[in-house]
Amino acid sequence: MDATHAHGSNALPLPQLVEARLAQDPKLTEGVRNRIREALGDSQDGGESHAVAGPVYLGKVTVRGFRGVGSQARLNLRPKPGVTLVVGRNGSGKSSIAEAVETLxxxxxxxCAGQHPNRAVRWRNLHQGEQTTVEAKLTVEGDPSPSTLTRTWTGEAFTDSQALLxxxxxGTVPLEQVGWEQATRAYRPFLSYVDLGNLINGKPSEMxxxxxxxxxxxxxxxxxxxxTAAKKELDAVVNAEKEKKPLLHAALEDVEHDDRALKALVAMDEKGGPDHVVLDALIAGVPTADEGRLREARLEAAAEGPDLQQVGVAVDALRNALADVDDLKGTAAADAHSRAQLLQAALSHSDRHADDTACPVCGTEQVLDREWASRAEVQIAALHHEAEAVREAEAGLRKATRTLHDMVLMPREVPAVLTAPWQTWGDCRRITDPAELAERALGAAVTLADACEVVARKAREELAAKDERWRGVVDLLAEWTKLFREAEAAxxxxxxxxxALTWVKKVTTEVRDDRVNAFSDHTQRIWEKLRRQSSVDLKPVSLHGSERANVRKLIMDVAVDDTEAPALGVMSQGELHSLALSLFLPRAATADSPFGFVVIDDPVQSMDPAKVDGLAQVLDELGRERQVVVFTHDTRLPHAFxxxxxxxxxLKVERGERSNVHVTSETDPVKEAxxxxxxxxxTTGCPDxxxxxxxxxxxxxxLTMAIVEAxxxxxSRTGQPADRLQAAIDETERLIPLASFALFDDGLVHPDDEVRSRLRTLYGGESTALINQCQRGAHPxxxxxxxxxxxxxxxxxLADRIRKPGVNA
Structure with a gap:
């Protein structure tokens, strides 16, 4: 059972737990239920379209070119609950495989990320670092066949990698889209030796x-x-109406001499709520879109005629351009201009009537031939050059005319009283004669400007006399009415x-307390198995503060011989490691985790033999529901199992030359011998x-290994101290004294005759002879x-019978 959520419905994953509580609460209205489901549904939305629910188990793991692993190494795991120990001496490559799985x-x-307390570690293998890949076959519960997760490195930096599932x-998707990122942080199924220290040595807030x-x-x-955000938004709508109402009351009271203000006050404070019919009529009574005379008066007040200074400058420019054109009339330049036009007309006629060489004016034959045309073109060019001053004067006249026309701009809307002068000014744009334009434009501009000034002044005086005060109150009344309707709807x-917020907060507190208690219980149960021969009692673990509090910490108190003290201040290193495991394992075993596996590297360090036995029991219990993979160099752990x-x-890890790492199944040592x-x-012909x-x-x-195992x-049945037994085994060389430990409960070496008698009783008379014959092999x-x-x-x-627990009882 998942110990973290071991109480009743709390064993369910959180979404199912909340839905079950929703269904069981009769006080909730359907509307409140919908609000809760909306909030919970939105909080699950993470944009992940390829989420894997799990649980996920590890199958074959393949590592190439990563840390201590050179050419391809394979770790064959059974993708189901159970305990697998990956054993190898220091430097064999086992930790490299463990870190490869975590990195995957x-x-x-x-x-490899440089977080090691003493150094950063090279992550590419020295011998096979050209291609670095880590791959694992994954069994996802419910899937018909295994999935494959692969991480490859393309750059020189450790972070230059990509993982695909x-x-x-x-199909195939990047790991980031699978939806495991938050789960790997929350339920973290990986525990290295460095992580073990961080669990108990981190900052209080991190713990x-x-x-x-x-x-x-x-x-x-x-x-x-x-x-909370939704309620804050709705509160703002309601509060906006409440804040606006006293301001409106005060404004209406300021104009209480007006019957409309009195009607508005009465309609606002009706017993059953505001009388919107009356209020809407009052609001509609004063146009809000600037209609009627008020609108016309405002239009008149804004009236503005043309800029007389600019018009004057433009008219002067036009008159000067006219004078320039007049000055050139009758001059050689003007005559050249006329002759060029005449010759150009004749040339155009000749082009149109190429077969007719007679002059169209005098009728003379064969005078408009090709030779004449060439002479005419040359003469036209010369005349155009001579007439350049005329063309420039005419261009200046056209420009001055266009400039004055461009100043004649009609507004989008013209006050009725100014229609005539604006029309006269607008007509100037259609005058094509420059002299007439210069004469009429200035007069029309002066007339219009004077009219606009007079009309605007009178309109401003009229507006000043109007009652704008009531209009301001009506604007405020319209605003409050709109806010009130929004508040009513909200x-x-x-x-x-x-x-909904109250309910979710209440459930959050209840679930938090239940889960903290379950977590604390699980932690204490694990501690009790790991604390072997320790005088330290672990008190219930608790959390102080909240997720967003500045001061938050994990409370871990202990009692040493019934004297209470902070855990971190009195525990030995081995006890601290046991405590860290007690905190980590419930975290990895939670029902909400999508990972069906746990990978632990080097958990045995600093543990005495008794605690190793307890660790084996803890891992065995976890392995009933989780796939537990433990990497260790300490042979005490497999022995404890x-x-x-x-x-x-x-599984046994061995490292050969050039980082060639091999993983094999460790055989039974007795059977191997x-x-x-x-x-x-x-063997035929074997030497004597x-x-x-x-x-x-x-x-x-x-026989030695069978006796030691027994x-x-x-x-383990008698509870004898493990360190004492190990020391006694290490000091005993002969088989008969060694058999004392397998045959008697006191853990002492018994006399040889007593041991032989016990052996013959349990295993037959030939047993002692076999043991003696085996020992003679060591003699010359x-x-x-x-x-x-x-x-x-x-x-x-004989070895099989010694190993059977019931035979030597």
Missing amino acids: FTGTNAH RRPGH YDNIAAILGLDHLNAAVRRL RPRRTEVGA RSQGLPVTV IDDAMALAH TALRNVLPSLCREA AWIRR DGFLPHDPVAFVRKVED
Whole structure:
């Protein structure tokens, strides 16, 4: 069972839990339920169209060119709940594989990102760093076949990587679109040795956030924020009407001599609510779109005629241009201009009537021929050059005329009283004779400007005499009426949103308390298994503050021999690591996590043997519902599993030359020794020396490991201190004294005769002889079995019987 959510309906993932509570609350109206669902639904929207619900389990992991792994290394995992120990000595590449799996899902890890407390670590392999890839086959519950998650690096920076998920029936998408980013932060299924320290050595707020995240309340907290924002917006609508009403009252009272103001005050304060019919009529009584005489008066007040100074300048320019043209009349330039026009007309005639060479004026034949045309073109050019002054004068006249025309602009709307002068001024634009235009434009402009000035002055005086005061009150009345209607429309929704916010806050508090209690209970249960022989009692873990509080922290108090103290101040390093595991494992086991796996690297450091036994029990319990993958160099952990009869898969990591890392299944050490002995026994022509010394020694090794395994099983039943047993085993060389630990509960070495008697009673009279024969293999003369194969089979049978927990009880 998920211990973090172990109480009743709290075992459900949060969305299902909230929906169940909604359905069970009879006090909620349908409107309030809808508001709650809207807020919860919106808070789930993350734009992720390829979300994987899970749980997700790890299958085959392939690593190439990453840290200590050179050419391709494969870690074959069974994608289902259970415990797998990946064992290897320091430097074998096991931590590189663990960090590769973490990086595959998160894009980073503490070592390669430079967060290690002492150094940054090279992330590309020295021998096979050209191509760096990490890939894992993933089993997603409910999918018909495995998915593949692949991360590749294309640049030199550790961050230059991309991860793609290929999922059957869903195509290939970037990892960022899968929807795991928040889950990897909240439920973090990876725990390295560095992370282990950060869990207990981080800032108080970070420790709070690490635990608060696993409570799975982000969904509810987002809904609270959304409802709070909606209520604030609706409150603003209601408050705007409330704030405007006293201002309107005061304005109406200031003009209370007006019957309309009195009517407005009465209509506003009707017992059943404002009388909108009366108010709308009052508002409509004064035009709000500037209609009628008031509008015309405002139009007149804004009247403005043409700029007389600009018009004067334009008229002067036009008159000067006329004078320039007149001055050139009768001059050689004018005559040249006329002759050029005449010749151009004749040339055009000749072009149109190419076959007719007679002059169209005098009738003379063959005078308008090609030679004449050439002479005419030359003469036209010369005359045009001579007539340049005339053309410039005419161009200046056209420009001056156009400039004055452009000043004649009619407004979009003309006051009726100014129609005539504006019309006269507008007519000037249609005058084409420059002399007439110059004469009429200035007079029309002066008349219009004077008229506009007089009309505007009178209109301003009229407006000043008007009662603008009432109009201002009506504008305020119209604004308040609009606000009141908006407030009335908002009030039902505001009530529903307020009720929804109260309900979600209440549920958030209840779920938070339930989950904190469940988390604390789970943490304490784990601590009790890990604390072996420790005098430290862990008090209930709690959270102080809220997610947005400046001061928030994780409360971890302990009692040492019934004296209370802060945990971090009194615990040893091994106890602190055990505490960190107690905090991490419930976080990774929460029902809301999409990950069905947990990857832990080096959890055994600083633990004494008793705590290692407890860790095996904790991992075994977690492995009943989660896929637990533990990387360790400490052989005590697999031994702790086997000695307590706990199911476990052990994989062995070995590193060869040029970073070639291989992962193999670790075989039963007893069976491995028996198999080696049997292979030797079946070897044709095997030298007697090998049969005398090597074969009995291999059988002795098998019996030694069987006896040690039985000793640890007996110790786990009797509760003998683990460190004492280990020390006694290390000091005992002969098999008969060693068998004392497997045969008796006191953990002491018994006399040889007593041990032999116990062996014969449990395993038959031949057992002591077999043990003696195996021990003789270490002597120079050794022991040569008459039938080597039969001898090995007898030793195998004895080893199997010793290992059975019920036989040596």
